[in-house]
Amino acid sequence: MSIQILQYEFLGPIPLDEWGPPMEKLVFLVMSRDKDRFNILYVDDCEKTSDKSFFVQHSGFKCWIEKSGSEKLLYLAILPLFEASREHRENVLNKIKMHYNPPCNAGEIVEPKPDYVVRKSKDSTEKFSCPCCGSDMKAEQFLEKSTLYRCSSCGISDTKLNS
Known part of the structure; x- marks a missing residue:
């Protein structure tokens, strides 16, 4: 059995009293x-436990007991992240x-860090025309593997892979 939380596939939920060790590198x-x-x-993570x-x-x-009303209503779901x-x-x-x-x-809420790297824009030597209006597209953001371009006339954006 599994449960989808955001884009993550958690194993469970199972009754908390049915859990048995060990647990290692998981959320x-x-x-x-x-x-x-x-x-x-x-929600928390666990490096390792056999307790x-x-x-x-x-x-x-x-x-947990206060919010659920009973220990019998507590369930556990895990997301193994051994390599993470x-x-x-x-x-x-x-x-x-x-x-x-x-x-x-x-x-305990902290802003999550993005999963990608955004580099500051710099002048690009590559020029190409906007597919919508034909004006020049200008580099707006350089990402790790691609560059985001925006048309100065109509505002349409396009992404090109970096070579």
């Missing part, structure tokens, strides 16, 4: 079940926190 969601719906209460009482001893456990860096996991966390605003993560 996890603690959710409460309300009939046919799951509400995200808390069976990881969730019961977690600092957020009391909040700590920074990537934090970026996933921040995106989920910003979009869902989990009540037990209150005050």
Whole structure:
């Protein structure tokens, strides 16, 4: 079973009391079940644990119980990210926190860093005409593998791969 959160495919949800170690390099969601719906209460990442009482001893456990009403209504969903860096996991966390605003993560929301690199515009020697009006297109942004051009007359934009 899996659940889609933003563009990420999480495994679960499973009842929290059915969880068993180990966990390594993943993002996890603690959710409460309300009939046919799951509400995200808390999101975090885990570098590594083999402790069976990881969730019961977690600092957020009391909040999870308060928000769900019962330990039996708590569920766990995980997103394994074995090859991902700590920074990537934090970026996933921040995106989920910003979009869902989990009540037990209150005050932890940080702007996520973009997954791409934007370079400042510089004069481009390549010139080409606007497909709409025929005016010159001017380089507006240089990205890692492409350049964004904008027409000075009609405002249409176009992207070209860098060679």
